[in-house]
Amino acid sequence: MNRKRLDFDALTILLYFGLVLLGWMTIYAVTSVNGDVWYDFSTIHGKQLIWIGLGTLIGGIILSLDHRFLEALSYVFYAAAIALLVLVLVAGKEVNGAKSWLIIAGQPFQPSEFAKLATAMALAKYMSRMGFSMYDWKQFVVAAGIVLTPASIVILQNDTGSALVFGAFLIVFFREGLNPLVPLLLIFTGAVAIVTLWCGEPLYVSGGLAALGLISYRIVYERRSWLRLAVIHALAVLLFAGLSFSVDFIVGKLKPHQQIRIEVLFDPGKDPQGAGYNVIQSKIAIGSGGLTGKGYLQGKYTKYKFVPKQETDFIYCTIGEEWGWLGASFVLLLFLGLLGRVQFLAENAKTRYARIYGYSVLSIVFFHVLVNVGMTIGLVPVIGIPLPFFSYGGSSLLAFTVLIFILVNLYSYRASVLGSKV
Amino acid sequence: MDNLSTRRYIIFALIALVFLVFIGRLFSIQVLSTEYARKADNYVIKTKPVLPPRGNIYDRENRIFVSNEPMFNMLITPAELQIPDTSAIVEILGISSAEIRAWLDKAPYRKESVFARYIDPETYGRLQERLWNAQGISFAASTKRSYRYEVGANILGYISEVSQAEIDASEGALIPGDLIGKAGIERSHDTTLRGIQGVKKVLKNVHNREVGSYADGRFDQDPVKGKDIILGIDTELQAFGEELMQGKKGSIVAIEPHSGEVLAFVSAPTYNPSELTGRDLRTNWRRLRNDTLNPLYNRPLMARYPPGSIFKIPVALAALNEGIITPETYYKCGGGFWRNRGKPGCRMHATPLKLETAIKVSCNAYFAATYMDFLHSDHFEEGFYQGYQTWYDYMSQLGVGHKLSVDLPYEVSGLLPTTDRYDRWYGHDRWVATTVISNAIGQGEILMTPLQMANMVAIVANRGFYVPPHFLVAERSSADEDWTSLHYEQVQTTIARPHFETVIEAMESVVAEGTARRAYLSKWAVCGKTGTVQNPHGKDHAVFIGFAPKERPRIAVAVVIENAGGGGSWAAPTAALMMEHYLNEGKIEDKTYELQRVRQARFIPGL
Structure with a gap:
């Protein structure tokens, strides 16, 4: 073993435990009833305590492992994850319309949480091999396949939310040399779709696109290839205008509950008892917190279950209500700190595997925070994915714990690699 | 690779941008907007x-x-x-x-x-x-x-x-x-x-x-x-009155004269107040509403009757006070008002007769003459219209045809026609005393409620003033507090006291030896006046007003019994029973015969 003893990144571990502790306190605030003791394991907060203990144990085990062992097992994990996902398709339990749960030893278990982890490892393994290049067609397709295979199975499970998380790997690809045009076009596509839905009139959007095309042409105008450039711009404008006109058609192809979730994003009053209900209620809960919040355990609005799924998907409401803007922002800054630190670890780890894996962790955690917090404040459609370290649930907490601790493990070898070089 | 590693900054910048947008959004809904906090309170606090x-x-x-x-x-x-x-x-x-x-x-x-x-x-x-x-x-x-x-x-x-x-x-x-x-x-x-x-x-x-x-x-x-x-109600007296009015349509109103407090306020037929409580309220109300005897109708307050002969009392008071007649003024009877071709008709009273006798025997001719002389008196310089207006003012003072603002809802005003009203009916200067001569004996256009009748006799009992009749006497905020009595202002009439004494003497003889002998009480001097109201739709209505005792009166009563015939036979004894019950602390010792008689009488057809 070529590493100094216990040379783990303390800041990451500190941030991890900080978030987990705040998460547990919030779950306690939501689920405890007067007279509950905090260690009563029949309660939800008591169970979460068991999960936290188990996570700490598993984290410790991971730190004690050799990084080469983990790397070597990447494909095995991946294969196991795919097998489990298929098993869920066959023998899974349906919850809220998604067939994504297995019952193992009486405990519900969600393999898609571990599929993200396994995918991150497999992707890191594949992309860090000698001679891998993003510009090699075949290798790129294999790398994309590693991500898309579990994503497609999860879609088949009817768990669109979890499937969307795999889209976050785009960040990894971008970091590893993907043509920036690809994410740029995707972002632009999304922007056109949102603007069309928001203003509701594709004709105006097309007009705006045409103007944008003209301006961008003037900016990148080159005398020698002006014709080719003009054709490209014209085609791009036509393409996006076409998209703008077909947004309604595409939304129409979505499932009804997905359509309404998109619609309520632009007009929450549209379905106040149905899909709009969660958004309205969660905004009220957060909004009622004010600057400094109502105080810990004083969040009447969330306490009395006005917001559905209070301890899982909408747990951020309680933070907003009880701790106010200061507390809610503080939690966000903790996440930003963790993400920054994860990126730092990824960039400074001395193996390509560690970097790619680190960026995968970054992408997954970021996407979860983006979607989860975004939906509670009405900026993102309601998609049922948990807030890392906060939402109640064993699968989610353990998956994120393993995700983080593997990175910490990988990073701890930088000294030895450096040392061998010198 | 150098090129690629700069992408880390783009990535972090994007992530940081997202978090910044979130924090900004939180600021707007948590700190800038008060709408959400208000809504949360509305939902949580009931x-x-x-x-x-x-x-x-x-x-x-x-x-x-x-x-x-x-x-x-x-x-x-x-x-x-x-x-x-x-x-x-x-x-x-x-x-x-x-x-x-x-x-x-x-x-x-x-x-x-x-x-x-x-x-x-x-x-x-x-x-x-x-x-x-x-x-x-x-x-x-x-x-x-x-x-x-x-x-x-x-x-x-x-x-x-x-x-x-x-x-x-x-x-x-x-x-x-x-x-x-x-x-x-x-x-x-x-x-x-x-x-x-x-x-x-x-x-x-x-x-x-x-x-x-x-x-x-x-x-x-x-x-x-x-x-x-x-x-001010005496529940025992009220119960007694309701018992007397069993099987009859009509009203009894009893007032304590000096205070204006209503002692009893009987409307018959009536209903049991418990019927309009609790779960059966709606059903019972509908049944009472559809009852042809109309028990929900508050007769003492809402029924309007021509007063009949009891109206001779205010006519006499007005004429005495205005100097039209004196107690010694004699008029001819002869079985009718001869100056108006025998109308209104009358019994053949010993003629000529003076005021006291006229009241005692209820002579129509006497009061027709008095009324005519009043309206056409020479001392009204502006003539007949001034005469009628003066008479109208006297009647108004005595509460005829005007709401008394008693503290019960739906009081009606009765009717006392103004000169304008007669002008509209007959034309200006196209009516004279003989046109409205029936007013003299309470059979014209005048309509009074039983409450007004009782109030009028209370004024007589008080020799000239009244306190507007009322129910509410005192109130208190809690059982630990003392009662606060309510004060009601006296209203003084312009009629001089001696004229009341004259009329009261006559009213005493009405009971002692006149038309209301059935109202006589041996222990208390009862003063009263009967009325028999002609009813074009059926049998006459019996009316009586009176008070007792003569000196320091304690109770004034008006009784109206529909379709009972003469006021002397039914209304007078009913009033006397009420008086004895009240004055004798709930015991009937004197009028026991009348008690049996009135109790058993039934004046509602088919009952």
């Missing part, structure tokens, strides 16, 4: 009205007249309703399954609303036993009016749930489910009796279930109990 107990009503002897009986309301939240044993409701409350379903279809789904009212404590206990494992059902304490004497329904009125129109008109003072007075004293003194609603703030969860008090009750307001009141 403001519950706390109903104060309604004030009790006492009678003049401090006997409890109306009080509250504890009851329970059953409330249901349809969204949470789970009743393993529906038959309990069907059996115990007598509400059919179909009715329950119909109610559930109409009731707001997520809100608690009143399913059944006025469940008595015993039934409540049985329900509790059977519904112990039901969900979505709760009970709330309530009260029902309780009547110790079960009399005076026409005075007391009743309470029932407010209508939407009343809520809209109350400017926030009333909410759905409140009980308010709909008639009688309960209506006219509603705000006094109702008290002030309190407020309790409670926390509720998403299922609208209460989970505790808000801020330890710091923002709660206790309800203010409704005031207790004392009415």
Whole structure:
């Protein structure tokens, strides 16, 4: 073993435990009833305590492992994850319309949480091999396949939310040399779709696109290839205008509950008892917190279950209500700190595997925070994915714990690699 | 690779941008906007009205007249309703399954609303036993009016749930489910009796279930109990009057002359006030409403009759005061008013006769002559119109044809035609005393309510003044406090006292040896005047006004019995019974024969 003893990144571990502790306190605030003791394991907060203990144990085990062992097992994990996902398709339990749960030893278990982890490892393994290049067609397709295979199975499970998380790997690809045009076009596509839905009139959007095309042409105008450039711009404008006109058609192809979730994003009053209900209620809960919040355990609005799924998907409401803007922002800054630190670890780890894996962790955690917090404040459609370290649930907490601790493990070898070089 | 590693900054910048947008968004909904905080309060804090107990009503002897009986309301939240044993409701409350379903279809789904009212404590206990494992059902304490004497329904009125129109008109003072007075004293003194609603703030969860008090009750307001009141009514006398009027249509009004307090206010036929309480209120009200005898009609206040011969008293007073006649003025009778071709007709009285005799024998011709001489008197320089107007003013002073503003709703004014009114009927200068000569004997256009008749005789008893008749005598905020008496202003007439003495002497002889001998009491000097009101639709109405004792009168009574014939045979003894009952502390020792006679008399056809 070529590493100094216990040379783990303390800041990451500190941030991890900080978030987990705040998460547990919030779950306690939501689920405890007067007279509950905090260690009563029949309660939800008591169970979460068991999960936290188990996570700490598993984290410790991971730190004690050799990084080469983990790397070597990447494909095995991946294969196991795919097998489990298929098993869920066959023998899974349906919850809220998604067939994504297995019952193992009486405990519900969600393999898609571990599929993200396994995918991150497999992707890191594949992309860090000698001679891998993003510009090699075949290798790129294999790398994309590693991500898309579990994503497609999860879609088949009817768990669109979890499937969307795999889209976050785009960040990894971008970091590893993907043509920036690809994410740029995707972002632009999304922007056109949102603007069309928001203003509701594709004709105006097309007009705006045409103007944008003209301006961008003037900016990148080159005398020698002006014709080719003009054709490209014209085609791009036509393409996006076409998209703008077909947004309604595409939304129409979505499932009804997905359509309404998109619609309520632009007009929450549209379905106040149905899909709009969660958004309205969660905004009220957060909004009622004010600057400094109502105080810990004083969040009447969330306490009395006005917001559905209070301890899982909408747990951020309680933070907003009880701790106010200061507390809610503080939690966000903790996440930003963790993400920054994860990126730092990824960039400074001395193996390509560690970097790619680190960026995968970054992408997954970021996407979860983006979607989860975004939906509670009405900026993102309601998609049922948990807030890392906060939402109640064993699968989610353990998956994120393993995700983080593997990175910490990988990073701890930088000294030895450096040392061998010198 | 150098090129690629700069992408880390782009990635972090994008992530940081997202977090910045989130923090900004949070700032806007948490700090800048107050809308969300307000909405959260609206959802979480439920403001519950706390109903104060309604004030009790006492009678003049401090006997409890109306009080509250504890009851329970059953409330249901349809969204949470789970009743393993529906038959309990069907059996115990007598509400059919179909009715329950119909109610559930109409009731707001997520809100608690009143399913059944006025469940008595015993039934409540049985329900509790059977519904112990039901969900979505709760009970709330309530009260029902309780009547110790079960009399005076026409005075007391009743309470029932407010209508939407009343809520809209109350400017926030009333909410759905409140009980308010709909008639009688309960209506006219509603705000006094109702008290002030309190407020309790409670926390509720998403299922609208209460989970505790808000801020330890710091923002709660206790309800203010409704005031207790004392009415001038003597419940024993009222009960006695209602008993006498069994099987008859009509009114008895008794007033304490010097105070204007109404002692009894009988309307017949009437109903038991308990019928308009509790769960059967609506059914009973509909039945009473459709009753052809119209028991809901408050006759002493709303029925208008030509006064008949009792009207000779005010005519005499006006003429004496105006100097038209003196006690020694004689007129000719001869079986009719000879100056108007024998109209109105009269009995063949010993002629000529003076005022006292005329009142005693109720001579029509005498008062027709008096009335004509009054209207056409020479001392009215502006002539006949001034004469009529002067007479009109006298009658108005005596309360004829004007509302007395008694503290009961729906009082009517009767009728005392103005000169304008006659002008409209006959044309200006196209009517004279003989045109309206029937007014002299109370058979013309004049219409009076029994209350006005009683008030008029109270003025006579008082020798010239009256206190507007009223029910409310005193009130208090709580049982620990002393009663606060209410003060009512005396109203003085312009008629001089000696004229009253003249008339009273005559009224005494009416009872002693005239038309009202059946009203005679051996222990007290009764003064009175009978009236027999011609009724074009059937048998005449019997009328009597009187007071006793002659000196320091304690009770003035007006009695109207429809279709009973002569005032002397039925109205006079009824009034005398009321007087004896009141003056003799509830005992009838003198008029025992009349008591049997009046009790047994029936004047409603087919009863």
